[in-house]
Amino acid sequence: MAKAMVLLTVVLVPIVLLAEWDIDEDEGRWGGHAYFALALILEAFSLLVFMADDALLFYLVFEATLIPTYFMIGGWGGARRGQAALKFLLYSLAGGLVMLLGIIGLGANSAAGATPSFLMNDLAALHLDGSIGRWLWLAFFIAFAIKAPMVPLHTWLPDTAEQATPGTSTLLVGVLDKIGTFGMIRFCLQMFPEASKWATPVVLVLALVSIFYGALMALGERHLLRLISYTSISHFGFMVLGIFAFTTPSMNGTLFYMLNHGFSTAALFLVVGFIIKRRGSADIASMGGVQKYAPVAAGLFLTAGMSTLSLPGTGSFISEFMVMSGTWQRHHWLAGISALGTVLAALYVLLAYQRTMTGPAAAEVEAHFADNDLTGREKLVMVPLIALILGLGFLPKPMLQVTENTVKDTMSVIGMTDPAPVVKGEK
Amino acid sequence: MTALDILVPLDIAAPQLEYRLLAPLIIVLAGACLGVIVEALTKRGPRHSAQVVLTGITLVAAVASLARNWHIGSFTIGSLGSVALDGPAYFTWAALLVFGLMTVMLFAERRVTAGHSTFTAMGSAVPGSPLEREAEAARSEHTEVYPLLLFSLFGMMLFAAANDLLTMFVALEIFSLPLYLLTGLARRRRLLSQEAALKYFLLGALSSAMFLYGTALLYGYAGSFTLRSIDAAIAENGGSDKLLLAGMALVFIGLLFKIGAVPFHSWTPDVYTGAPTPVTGFMSICTKFAAVLAFMRVAYVGLGAVRWDWQPLVAAIAVLTMAVGAIIGLTQTDVKRMLAYSSIAHAGFLLVAITGAVAAGNGLRTGQISSTGAVLFYLSAYGLSTLGAFGLLSMIRKAGGESTALSSWAGVGRSHPMIGALMTFFLLSFAGIPLTAGFVGKLVAFTTAWRGGYAWLVALAILFSLVTAFFYIRFVVVMFFREAQDPDVEVASASWVTWLVVIVGALGTLVFGVWPQPLLDLAQQASNFLR
Numbered sequence: 001m002a003k004a005m006v007l008l009t010v011v012l013v014p015i016v017l018l019a020e021w022d023i024d025e026d027e028g029r030w031g032g033h034a035y036f037a038l039a040l041i042l043e044a045f046s047l048l049v050f051m052a053d054d055a056l057l058f059y060l061v062f063e064a065t066l067i068p069t070y071f072m073i074g075g076w077g078g079a080r081r082g083q084a085a086l087k088f089l090l091y092s093l094a095g096g097l098v099m100l101l102g103i104i105g106l107g108a109n110s111a112a113g114a115t116p117s118f119l120m121n122d123l124a125a126l127h128l129d130g131s132i133g134r135w136l137w138l139a140f141f142i143a144f145a146i147k148a149p150m151v152p153l154h155t156w157l158p159d160t161a162e163q164a165t166p167g168t169s170t171l172l173v174g175v176l177d178k179i180g181t182f183g184m185i186r187f188c189l190q191m192f193p194e195a196s197k198w199a200t201p202v203v204l205v206l207a208l209v210s211i212f213y214g215a216l217m218a219l220g221e222r223h224l225l226r227l228i229s230y231t232s233i234s235h236f237g238f239m240v241l242g243i244f245a246f247t248t249p250s251m252n253g254t255l256f257y258m259l260n261h262g263f264s265t266a267a268l269f270l271v272v273g274f275i276i277k278r279r280g281s282a283d284i285a286s287m288g289g290v291q292k293y294a295p296v297a298a299g300l301f302l303t304a305g306m307s308t309l310s311l312p313g314t315g316s317f318i319s320e321f322m323v324m325s326g327t328w329q330r331h332h333w334l335a336g337i338s339a340l341g342t343v344l345a346a347l348y349v350l351l352a353y354q355r356t357m358t359g360p361a362a363a364e365v366e367a368h369f370a371d372n373d374l375t376g377r378e379k380l381v382m383v384p385l386i387a388l389i390l391g392l393g394f395l396p397k398p399m400l401q402v403t404e405n406t407v408k409d410t411m412s413v414i415g416m417t418d419p420a421p422v423v424k425g426e427k
Numbered sequence: 428m429t430a431l432d433i434l435v436p437l438d439i440a441a442p443q444l445e446y447r448l449l450a451p452l453i454i455v456l457a458g459a460c461l462g463v464i465v466e467a468l469t470k471r472g473p474r475h476s477a478q479v480v481l482t483g484i485t486l487v488a489a490v491a492s493l494a495r496n497w498h499i500g501s502f503t504i505g506s507l508g509s510v511a512l513d514g515p516a517y518f519t520w521a522a523l524l525v526f527g528l529m530t531v532m533l534f535a536e537r538r539v540t541a542g543h544s545t546f547t548a549m550g551s552a553v554p555g556s557p558l559e560r561e562a563e564a565a566r567s568e569h570t571e572v573y574p575l576l577l578f579s580l581f582g583m584m585l586f587a588a589a590n591d592l593l594t595m596f597v598a599l600e601i602f603s604l605p606l607y608l609l610t611g612l613a614r615r616r617r618l619l620s621q622e623a624a625l626k627y628f629l630l631g632a633l634s635s636a637m638f639l640y641g642t643a644l645l646y647g648y649a650g651s652f653t654l655r656s657i658d659a660a661i662a663e664n665g666g667s668d669k670l671l672l673a674g675m676a677l678v679f680i681g682l683l684f685k686i687g688a689v690p691f692h693s694w695t696p697d698v699y700t701g702a703p704t705p706v707t708g709f710m711s712i713c714t715k716f717a718a719v720l721a722f723m724r725v726a727y728v729g730l731g732a733v734r735w736d737w738q739p740l741v742a743a744i745a746v747l748t749m750a751v752g753a754i755i756g757l758t759q760t761d762v763k764r765m766l767a768y769s770s771i772a773h774a775g776f777l778l779v780a781i782t783g784a785v786a787a788g789n790g791l792r793t794g795q796i797s798s799t800g801a802v803l804f805y806l807s808a809y810g811l812s813t814l815g816a817f818g819l820l821s822m823i824r825k826a827g828g829e830s831t832a833l834s835s836w837a838g839v840g841r842s843h844p845m846i847g848a849l850m851t852f853f854l855l856s857f858a859g860i861p862l863t864a865g866f867v868g869k870l871v872a873f874t875t876a877w878r879g880g881y882a883w884l885v886a887l888a889i890l891f892s893l894v895t896a897f898f899y900i901r902f903v904v905v906m907f908f909r910e911a912q913d914p915d916v917e918v919a920s921a922s923w924v925t926w927l928v929v930i931v932g933a934l935g936t937l938v939f940g941v942w943p944q945p946l947l948d949l950a951q952q953a954s955n956f957l958r
Contacts, residue, residue, distance in 0.1 A: 029841065029907070056870075060861040067860070074908050082908030086900065093858075093896050097889045100859075104870065104885060108877040116795055 001255055001406035004399065005050040005182055008262045011384070012174050013043040019270045019381045020167035029075045038075075039171065042068040046175050050182065056118040059103050062183075063096045065176060069168075077164045084163035091156040095146035102139030105132070106191070120186070124413065129194045137195035140187045141203075148180025148236045151210045158217075161229035162282075166273025169225065173232045173269070174262040181239045181258055185251075185410060189243065193414040196244070203244045204334060210237030215344035219351070224272050224282045227352060228265065231308055234341060235261050241338060242323035246416040248407055250326025255403040257319035260392060264307035264316055267385040271300045274378050275356075279368050284352065289361025293369035298357040300374070300382050305349040307389045310342055315392030329419050445505040448512045450492040451520055452588075455581045458485025462574030471567070475544075478573040479535050485577060486528045493520050504957050508653050509594040511724070514953030516588035518803050519720045522810060523587070526713050527580045529814045529928045533705035534572055538922035539821055544568050545703045545829075546612045547620075554617040569612060576709070579605040583717035590728075590957075591652040592642040592678065595721055599638065599685070602717065603631050606710060610702040615828035623701025630684070630694045638681025644674030645729075654729035655958055666733035675730055675737060682725065685718035687774045689747040699767035704829060707763060708817030711770045712810035719777055719806060723799060727786065728956050734784055742782045742884050749775030749887065753894035762820060763831045765898060766813075769857055772895050773809055777802055779888045780872035783879025787955065791878075796947060798879065800954035801871040804947055808864030808939055812856040815932020818925045819850050825916045833902065838911030840903075843918050847906045849933050854899040856936045859892055864939035871947065 017039060024032040045065040052058035066089060074085030103118075109128060110117050117123070128136060142153070149157045157177075161169040189196050214234030221227040235257070242254030275290065275297055276282045291298030307314040310321075320342065328335035361369075374382075392399060411417070446453070462481055469477050497517045504511050537544055546569045549562035582602025589595035611624030646652055648670035649660035661671065684691040699707045726737060752772030759765040786797045796804075823835050840847025856865030869892065873885045939946050 060866075063861040063866075067855070071907075074904075082904055085908070086904055089900055090897060093860075093900075094893050097859075097893045097896075100870070100873075101886055101889045104874050104877050105882065107874055108882075116792070 001182065001185065001403055002050045004255060004259050004403055005178060006047055008178065008259050009043060009046050009050065009175050011388070012170065012262060012266055013039060015266065015270075015381055015384060016167040016170050018377065019170075019273070020165060021377060023076060023165070023167075035072065035076060038068040038072045039167075042072070042171060042176075046179070049179055053120055054118050055103055055106060055120055055123055055187075058120075058183075058186075059096075059099060062099070062179065063093075065179075066092050066096070069172065069176060072168045072171075073160055073164045077168065078162065081163040084160045087156050088160045091146055091153070095143035095153075098139050099143035102136045102143070102187075105136045105139070109136075120191070124190050126191070127194075128192060133192045134195040134198060137188055137192040137199065140183065140192075141199070144180040144183040144188065145206075146180070147183070148177050148240065149210075149233050150206055150236060150240060151213045151233065154210070154214075154233050157233065158226045158229045161225045161269075162223055166225070166269045166276075169229070170266045170269045173229065174266045177232070177236065178258050178262065181236065181243065181254065184240065184243055185255075185406070189410050190413050196414065197246075197416075200244050200246070204241060204331065207237045207240040207244065208334060208337060210234065210240065211338055211341040212237075212344070215341055215348060218348040219344065222284050224276060224284060224352070224356070225269070227284075227348070228268050228272060231268075231345070231348065232261070232265055234345065235265075235308075238320060238323050238338065238341070241327055241334070245323075245327040245330055245334075246411070246414060247326040247329050247418050248411060249322045249329075249418075250324075251407045251410065252400060252403055253319045253322025253326055255406065256315070256392075256396065256400055257323060259399065260307070260315035260319050260389070263385055263388045263392075264304060264314065267300070267304035267382060267389065268308055270381055270385070271297060271304055274374055275301065278372055279365070284355050287356040287365060288359045289357070289365055290369055291357040292361055293366060293371075294373040296373045296379065297369075300386070301357060302353055303386055303389070305353055309345040309349040313393045314389050315396060316389075317393060318396045329421075442507050445503065445512070448496055448501055448503065448505055449510070450496070451489040451524070452581060452584055454485060454489040454492060455524075455577055455584065458482065458489075459574045459577035459581060461485075462577060463571075466571055466574065474570050475535075475568065478570045479531065482531050482573040482577060483528065486524050486531065486580075490521065490524045490528075493517065493524065497521070502957055504590055504655075508655070509591045510585070510588050511590035511728075511957050512588060513957035514955050515720055515724070515799055515803065518950060518953040519587040519716060520584050522716055522803075522807050523580060523583055523713055526709070526716070526810050526814060527576065529931065530576065530705055530709040530713070531573065532924040532928045533708060533814070533818055533821070534576065536705070536821065536922060536925045539824065539919035539925070540614070541827070542566075543614070544572075545614055545705060545821070546572055547614045547617055550608075550612050554621070572609060572612065575605040575609055578602075579609070579709075580713070583713055586717045587720040587724075589721065590654055590724070592645060592654070592725075592729075593652045595725075596635070596639055596642060599635060599681070599721075602714070603635070603685075606706075606714065607631065609706045609709075610698055612706075613701065613703040616701070620701045620703070623698045627694050627698045634681045634684035634691065637677045637684075641674045641677025641679075641681060644670050644677065648674060654725065657729040658732060658958065661730070661732040666736060671733070672736065675733070676740075678725060679722070679737070679740075682718055682722040683744065685714055686722060686777070687715065687771055688744050688778060689751040689771065689775075692748070692751065692771050692774075695771055696764050696767040699770070700761065700763045700831070704763070704817055704821045707766075708814050711766070711817075712806070712813045715770070715774065715777075716806045716810065719774075719781070719802060723781055723802065724956060726781065727784065727799070728958055731784075738782055738784065738881075741778055742881060745775050745778035745782055745884065746887055747775075748772070748778060749891040753891040756895060756898050759898070760833050761831050762833055762836065762902070765833070765902070766816065766820075769895060769898075770813075772891060773857070775891065776869065776872060776888055777805060779876045779881070779884050780805065782881055782884060783876035785875045785879045795878070796871050796875060796951050797954045798875045799956070800947070800951040801868075801875045803950040803954065804939075804943070805868035805872045807946065807950070808856065808868040808936065811932045811935035811939070812853045812863075812865060813932075815929045815936070816850065816853040816857075818921075818929040818932065819846055819853070821925065822846060822919050822921050823916060824919045825913070830916055833905055834912060835916045836902070836906050837909040837913075838906075839918065840907035842911065846918065849929060850906060851903050852933055852936065854902055856940070858896040858899040860896075862937070862940045864936045864943065867940060867943040867947070 048061040218230035242250040310316040552559035586598035613620035756768030856863035859869040
């Protein structure tokens with residue numbers, strides 16, 4: 001699992017840097033070099049988060065990622081970015097401090113049995129059951145639910161994405177928010193299997209609520225960047241559903257989803273960022289008919305959108321299918337209801353495309369987009385992302401094998417096995 | 428006993444004093460006395476330099492002799508049982524001396540203030556009177572502040588090591604009196620400063636009285652002032668005596684006043700705001716350090732056997748302290764007041780760790796850190812960040828004086844990235860963000876409290892940490908994300924002494940945040956109180 005996340009991080013950061021190459025033209029608070037430095041610091045901390053084998057180190061770098069992110073949000077982007085940065089930081093700090101409680105509890109309890117240790121393997125061997133395990137589970141889960149925005153702890157994400165630059169949002173949603181789902185598996189499931197099972201009903205319902213809440217909000221949203229952030233909330237709902245369905249396909253699907261969601265959201269955020277930069281506005285109503293003047297941008301927007309709505313042939317399809325089919329094995333109703341979320345996904349992507357790219361073009365749209373299609377650099381940004389989306393869509397096997405072992409381990413730690421298939425009518 | 432018996436000369440043995448072990452104390456006291464003589468005998472021109480050099484040499488010499496004693500490992504209860512020369516005392520002395528040295532540097536800063544010191548030209552002149560203007564025109568200044576600082580440090584060192592309540596009381600008075608004076612000597616806003624000094628003095632006198640009354644009651648209970656006898660008396664008589672409980676409460680009130688815990692905190696914001704900024708920095712860490720240590724010594728050594736009686740009490744006070752510090756700190760618009768409430772909140776976090784009372788023989792395993800060790804580390808980390816922050820505070824100026832309004836800091840992060848970045852770093856340390864010493868301090872402090880069976884208290888402490896983080900982060904927002912509004916605010920360039928303090932503070936905060944183990948080990952080794 002950690003390998004896949006490391007791959008995601010090291011692929012996305014150079015792409016984002018290339019996409020934000022012209023950040024000096026923005027009215028940033030500091031020069032572009034500062035943005036690049038912060039992005040690289042963020043990459044370093046994120047890699048450490050995914051690679052940490054020690055709970056305390058994990059916590060240290062988990063919190064440390066906030067500082068560069070805070071300055072990246074507050075330094076570049078919309079007019080109210082300062083407030084957005086503050087909101088982001090307060091939410092994340094709240095989660096972080098709640099997690100500190102869990103870390104302290106873990107450390108104190110590890111000392112009760114043997115020598116004190118923060119190594120995750122030692123902690124997983126503690127088998128903290130009963131009420132103490134549940135309280136600690138809750139502390140970790142709240143922190144990770146804020147990070148992988150789950151309704152009702154999600155409100156920081158739309159506000160942040162609206163104000164931050166598309167590159168920052170890409171890193172935020174593509175890499176940092178994955179720490180949330182990553183942590184749910186690494187901490188909640190592997191260290192507190194008993195408490196995880198105990199809380200499953202509530203978590204599954206919350207995941208379902210996230211799927212539909214995010215999708216419905218995306219349908220009604222008029223601001224393109226906020227729209228994308230709401231689609232992410234919906235997708236994180238799917239990931240959490242996959243984790244807590246406790247089946248091999250659903251969990252492996254989630255791990256694969258974390259990767260695919262990173263690439264497809266990056267593609268969407270970045271191409272929309274290029275379009276918004278040309279138009280000077282992120283309002284859906286201010287566009288329309290763009291594909292006439294900027295066909296490449298419109299085509300890439302459509303491709304990224306197709307990945308977001310999980311069209312077969314994209315990696316997202318494989319992962320979403322695995323999550324739903326895995327969930328079906330245990331919870332028929334939940335899987336059935338969640339499938340409706342994909343219908344909504346098609347609606348919000350296609351409606352957004354229709355409203356912005358097709359139809360008659362207003363005079364302003366012509367003025368901003370005529371002979372102003374994507375530049376070579378911008379196309380170069382999109383090439384690897386589209387290639388990854390399609391590549392993982394047609395050839396998912398190698399990546400699924402990478403994540404397979406994590407799933408096996410986790411399943412055996414929780415002590416769950418896939419339900420045996422039932423053939424109706426057989427005695 | 429007949430009258431004759433009294434006339435017979437009593438056979439009083441000359442006290443055996445461990446001069447070598449007491450050397451750090453004696454050196455500081457001698458330096459202070461020497462400073463008074465220098466004050467009287469040197470001419471005005473070289474007087475300031477002479478005082479700075481003398482104070483510096485005194486402190487360095489004290490550190491050297493302390494290092495030697497500590498290295499040899501000579502721990503004992505000396506001076507006829509009244510001074511405990513043990514690990515916690517040595518650690519505190521070292522920290523006090525280092526922080527004292529940093530404070531001296533802040534005292535010596537003259538460049539930001541355009542050539543004069545931050546202290547008033549003539550403390551005895553009525554503010555705004557012709558006499559004061561004359562003194563200012565003559566560029567006279569109070570160089571007594573250096574000996575006063577040394578006297579105060581001597582008192583604090585003795586306070587931290589005092590092993591009987593009477594010595595503790597004397598030490599309390601020794602370090603308080605110079606502080607009352609120093610508080611009233613601000614150059615700017617002198618009325619405010621004098622008011623603060625008076626407030627501090629009156630409330631301080633009240634708390635001293637309570638401490639003394641408590642001491643008397645405990646004497647009545649145990650028949651002795653030494654902590655060991657009180658402990659022995661509890662073992663003998665049981666711990667439910669009214670004298671014991673009343674005496675304990677009163678002694679604790681006196682000590683909690685100096686720590687700045689709620690409900691004995693009301694002096695803190697006013698005194699921190701009114702006092703000259705270097706003095707505020709000195710008080711906020713050194714007073715707290717010594718007082719927390721004295722509190723732990725009384726609570727653990729003298730009253731350790733009635734732990735069950737005082738733990739809930741201290742836990743309640745910790746909750747109150749954190750709540751008041753964090754919540755009222757939210758509404759502050761003055762940086763110094765904000766830091767005052769922040770220091771109240773930190774006192775609460777320290778009390779959380781003290782409440783845990785985990786020590787060797789009381790639930791501590793090898794490789795773990797005891798409550799005392801955690802508190803010592805926390806205070807060291809807090810002190811480094813605090814002194815650094817107060818050093819930076821003096822650089823923002825308006826109309827010739829320091830401007831401590833939060834709005835004066837608007838845009839500083841952009842116009843002076845170095846100051847902004849360092850201040851941010853200190854604030855993050857206060858907030859307990861990882862990779863700063865403040866985080867490690869919070870981690871060990873809360874961990875010991877959890878192990879002591881106070882998980883609920885840790886949960887509340889973390890909640891209030893979040894509340895305090897809000898006002899620290901708001902400060903960062905003002906510095907970096909807001910445009911400068913007041914054109915009169917200027918950022919003065921400080922001389923190397925202030926910068927040295929800031930850099931040492933920042934480096935210490937960083938090093939002990941990234942690589943805390945050596946200091947943690949040292950604090951843990953030093954954490955055993957001698958009984």
